[in-house]
Amino acid sequence: MSDGERLAMLDELEQSGLGWFWASDSEGNLTYLSGAIADRLEIPLEALIGKPLASVFVPVDGEGQTKSLALMHAARKAFSGIAVRAVDRSEGAVVRLAGQPVFKDGKHFSGFRGTGADITEEYHREAETARLAKFDSLTGLLNRHRMAQQIETTLTAFKTAKRDCAIMMLDLDKFKQVNDTLGHAAGDELLKQVAERLRRAIDKDCEIGRLGGDEFQVLLPDIDDRGVLGDIASKIITMLKQPYSLEEGRCVIGASVGIAIAPHDGVTCDEVVRSADLALYAAKNGGRGQYRFFSCDLENEAIFRRRLEADLGKAIREQELFLKYEPIVHAKTQEVCALEAHICWNHEQRGEIDEEEFALILEDSSRVIEVGKWAITQACEHAAEWPDTIRVAVNVPVPLFNHSDFVEYVAEALQTADMHAGRLELEVNEAVFFGDTNHVDRTLAQLFKLGVRLTLDEFGSGYSSLAYLRRAPFDAIKIDEKLLAEADRHDSRELSLVKAIVALSGALEMDTIANGIETNTLLASLLDCGVSFVEGPIFSDPVDKDTVEAELLGEGWTIQPCGDRTKRARRRTVYRKIHVIHADHSYEVTLRNLSKTGALIEGLSDVPKGTQFVVDLGGGQLAVATVIRAMSDNQGLEFEQPLVDDGSGGLCTRNRVSPYALASAGAPLAALAPGSYKGMEGGMLDQSASMPKFGYASSTVNEAA
Structure with a gap:
């Protein structure tokens, strides 16, 4: 093959894109570059020839940190598989370079000869694969x-x-x-x-x-x-x-x-x-x-919760579930006009599980439809014995509302109890409207035809839409309890929303129900807004069936609001044993109450004001505190650093004793265990260093005895 034929073949190879070539002199400057590479980079060929290779190409994806072209050129060693793109181009073609050093007479370095290939598509494909992996x-x-x-x-x-x-x-x-x-x-x-x-x-x-x-x-x-x-x-x-x-x-x-x-x-x-x-x-x-x-203690709590969910089937079969009823009161007369059914559970080990905890257990359970049907049947049976002027309200879970035989089941429950349909009030959450539109409209129409009352529950929770009210024949709107709580705690913005909801319901000839009311202030504000019916702890907590029947024996059940009634606290009692540390001694005391800024402890005698304790709240929680009040065997403490919310209605220290510190004092490095951190063998406290400064009060000694 002649030299001309050889050059023609190389030109064809370069133009086809199957093979590109480049060359540099001993200084690293480009002396040759296939025109196809320049075209692919969208840079004129003449702007590239004579430039240092390292100023034309840069390795992609940070390879330059370990595979600098300048360093490889200076090392005069062969290289291959280096993915590069044009300098100052974050996008564009990606080229794979390979190079071989050339030596004249086997001694004098004269530069590099190399090849290149367009790998843009392959590079982006691999980059996407790598991205998806992360x-x-x-x-x-x-x-x-x-x-x-x-x-x-x-x-x-x-x-x-x-x-x-x-x-x-x-x-x-x-x-x-x-x-x-x-x-x-x-x-x-x-x-x-x-x-x-x-x-x-x-x-x-x-x-x-x-x-x-x-x-x-x-x-x-x-x-x-x-x-x-x-x-x-x-x-x-x-x-x-x-x-x-x-x-x-x-x-x-x-x-x-x-x-x-x-x-x-x-x-x-x-x-x-x-x-x-x-x-x-x-x-x-x-x-x-x-x-x-x-x-x-959360692990035991989680295990017990799973057991409760598993026990729910047995609870239904063995009639461990029962209903309590919360009075719904006419806002102006305080006369009870309806009772809202709440499901509770008489668990053989746990005792009574109230309506709030039961609702959380039921929420994700496969038994939600079965329990929902049971509640409607029970409520109708009970209400059938009440005066005809008293309605019963039952919350309908979304899965039950969407069930194919829901309307038939409601009709059957009413017929079995021989109760007028207008005395049954079904509370429907706005989430039902996320379901199949035709099914929702058909179900609501059938319930309306059946004659039961319909209440749109949790209105104002965020889902609220006027379209729901236009589509459905609701008799009442139940204002979201969280919106009412905000109205009670903050300014009039939320109260303005309540007024707007009342005005809207009035225009649509619907009643309004406000629940969860605890204060006289909020009640007065709601009355000013024109709310039709109210319920909450200010009137009564949910009561059992026997109490309802006893109250309804008279000529009417009227409940006067009482601001002293508040919702039951769901947190654990603070009354518990803890340790306080003074000097090199630890004392067991009773924690009577706890706030963000201080605590009241009981059990020590002769403790003067100004005494400093380290309060051990357990689990590595140590709080420095000063005695600001001393009364017999009680001491009022003020914390040096306030406690913070623990997310569950309780309080905790901002920081805890580091297990690294405990490890350096002789304990194994592990997650903190429950209990006292008053000292360890070879650790932070030496119990024999001195005599205790404080003694235990006589009542504490007698109690211990």
Whole structure:
């Protein structure tokens, strides 16, 4: 083959794109470059010839840190497989270069000769594959696998460096309703918006991941302050519960958050994530829309909750469920006109499980339809014995409303009880409107024809739409209890919304019901707004069937509001044994009450004002406090640093004793166990150093005896 034929063949090869060539001199300047490469880079060939190779091409994806073209040229060694693109071009063609050093006479370096190939499509394909391996394709957040790697790597490094790290587990509330009723496309768009809000909500250095479905995870390095973490969780919850606008409609969801901190709540990835999971489970069972910190007793709580859910079938079969009734009172006359049924459970081990806790157990149970039907039947049987002027109200779960034989079952319950349909009031949540439109309209029309009263429940919760009121034959609107609580706590903005709802219902010839009322102030405001009916602790807590029947024996049941009645506290009592540390001694005392700024303890005698204690609240929670009041065997303490909310209605210290500090004092490095941190063998307190300064009060000694 002649030289001309050889050159022609090389030209054809270059033009075809199958093979490109380049060459440089001993200084690294380009002496030759295939025109096809210049065309692909969209740079004139003459602007490239004579330029240093390293000033024309730059390795992509940070390869320049380890594979600098200038260094490889200076090393005069062959290279291959280097992916490069034109300098100052973040986009555009990607070329794979290979080069071979050339030596004249086998000694004198004269430059490089090399080849190139366009790998743009291959590069982007591999980059997308690598991206998908790390990121969730829907939200752009880290995926489950990558988050696990990040947590594992971080905790391993932080254990060596003795640093703290927090993990948050998030679960969306009511997301399943959106997905099931508006469709998966709406659910996907909602998740994208949730991811964007999460990014905006957290202004700390963090990693955010989506684990799949509606579960998210946040890694927050170097934070163990539970006040800061609680603020972050509250901000997340507040932002995620704001309304979302989707093509398919407007919706509102919520979020629950569980928080665990390494090394306090675990040292390994599995331990800390499990702790955060248990805290999330507790947050959801505590009423949703809240956060919880991990504590050592949550595991037993979670196990017991699962057992309760499993026992629900037995409860139905063995008639352990029963109804309590909350009076609904005419706003102007205070006369009881209806009773709202609440489901309770007489559990053989737990005792009575009230309506609030039972509703949380039932919410995700497969028994929700069965229990809902039972409640309607029972309520009708009971109400049939009451005066005809008294109605009974029953809440209808969304799955029961959507069930194919729901209307037939209601009709059967009324017929069996021989009760007029107008005395049965069915409370329907706005979430039913997310279902099949034809089925919802047909069901509502059949209920209207049957003659039962219909109440739109939780109006003002965020779902509210005038379209619902136009479509359905509602007799009453029940104002969302959370909106009323805000109206009671804050300014008149929420009260203005209540006034607007009352005016709207009046125009549509509907009654309004306000529930959860606890204060005379709120009651007076609602009366000024023109609310038709009211209920809540200010009138009565739910009462049993016998009490209802006894009250209805007279000529009418009237209840005067009493501001002393408040909703039952759902937190554990503060009255418990703790330890306080003074000098080198630890004393067991009784904690009588606890606030953010101080506490009242009982059990020590002759403790002067100004005495400083370290209060051991358990689980590594130590708070420095000063005695500001001393009364016999009671001491009033003021904390040096205020306590913070623990997310469940209780209080906790911002920080805890680090397990790293305990390890240095002789304890094994592990998650904090429950109990006292008053001292360890070879540890921080030497009990034999001196005589105790304070003695126990005689009442405490007698009690101990």
